[in-house]
Amino acid sequence: MTNLDNQITQTLKKVAGELDQPNFAMPAAYKRKRSRLLGTWVLPVSISCVLLLTISVSPTFADYVKSLFDGSDKELQYAAQKGFSQKVNASVTDRGYTLEIEEILADPMRIVAVYSIKDQQNNFIHPDKFHISNVEVTDLKGKVIKETKIYQLEKQENYGYLTLKKPGETEERKLVLQFEGNQIDSVKGNWALKIPFDLEKTTKASQVLAIDKTYTTPQGLQINLNSIMQSPTAARVDYETKWTEEAQKRLVEESKQVKGKVDSADPYVRYDDFKLNFHVENEKGEKVNDLTRALDNPSKAVGEHGHSNRSYGFAPLSPDHQYMLVLDSLEKTEPYELGVSFEPKQLAEKPVRVDKDGKTIEIKSVTFDEPLNEASPKNEKHATILLEAYLKDISYINIADTILMDDDTNKIINRFGWTIKDEKGKIYDVTGGDFKMIGKDEQGRNHIRMKLQSYEMKELPQKLSLTSELARKSYDLDWKVPLPMPKEDK
Structure with a gap:
């Protein structure tokens, strides 16, 4: 173990002691293998120089300091107000510019880090001018959590909001965000940080509940709702899709209809070329905010002929209301x-x-x-x-x-x-x-x-x-x- 790894371990031990939270293990059903879907960013994995700074993780941070998530989406604001954000204030300076990671909000749905860039006069530099060259999440031993990668980058006037998909391929609750940039405007340099963060509190606040409801559309797509997960920043319904045997035969016939009319070496059967449109509403018919653009909800094949696991993400649900999941439409290419x-x-x-x-x-x-x-x-x-x-x-x-x-x-x-x-x-x-x-x-x-x-x-x-x-x-x-x-x- 290197000196740097020792520093990370000691820092997180201190953080864990301050939190004093019990252990929590996610259900085995939510373990996921590495996805072959590509994220929005493709980044190199090497880090030449990384600075580790101790962070202060405080469950009540938002109660006495204005959270930087107040300017982001309502779900993140609410989670920060409930004390789920973690104050960081870790920085590194090179070539007269300072990169600072100021706050992290992490739960089983997503990891969001707020960062800023300042010059020697302490003036903010717009995040657009900062080139991110590497982002990774690792465990304490430095093992990369491979399923976790960038899928959204929002930039406001002074702050950048970096969102990564939920931690995959690990049940560890104490992780490290590795964040590196190599250019600010036209100035090349090295700005790299290793930021420890904790999923203990938000994981404890998350619940998974079974649904087990099945429906077959008139087009022959079988849908089985398996469960709903609710975390501090989002909710997600996980479901399974599969075509009936009769529908599979129709899809094969449809592919034959376009053979020779589209450029295909063999009739391509569109088992997976469909989309289901959902929404969630309360007992008054008021719609819950859709988070499909804010969350990464890829499908994962579990068999042939369109048999796959899928998910639909939306805002957390209030205990003051009753909610319905509504399937609005099926879109399919034909x-x-x-x-x-x-x-x-x-x-x-x-x-x-x-x-x-x-x-x-x-x-x-x-x-x-x-x-x-x-x-x-x-x-x-x-x-x-x-x-x-x-x-x-x-x-x-x-x-x-x-x-x-x-x-x-x-x-x-x-x-x-x-x-x-x-x-x-x-x-x-x-x-x-x-x-x-x-x-x-x-x-x-x-x-x-x-x-x-x-x-x-x-x-x-x-x-x-x-x-x-x-x-x-x-x-x-x-x-x-x-x-x-x-x-x-x-």
């Missing part, structure tokens, strides 16, 4: 033909409109504009096709090619999107675009506005055709389940 041919130069006189089988597509214009997407080349104008569509129950149509990869072989197994073709048969790749849901028309159809861009088209062809073979269709559902409530400690 064959959906759209096509229109037109002469671009004649659009100035009159848009082209096609009505067929209850679907309407209208081509408004073809122009050469600046790229809509950051990844597109910036040095030239992009051909931009503006179209509007009126479609029943369609929630999304892919713009450019969507590439699906086989995780085990890293091979492309499916590509699909709009196809742009001229009168000579030349195909122009869609390199960017925009999708907007405008509202409903008088027939109750979704009014959709789309822009398709291609930098491969240098001049207007005489004729163009647009085709799309797949879309995401939404099926309304109405399944309601009462949620069990945690018991308050007496």
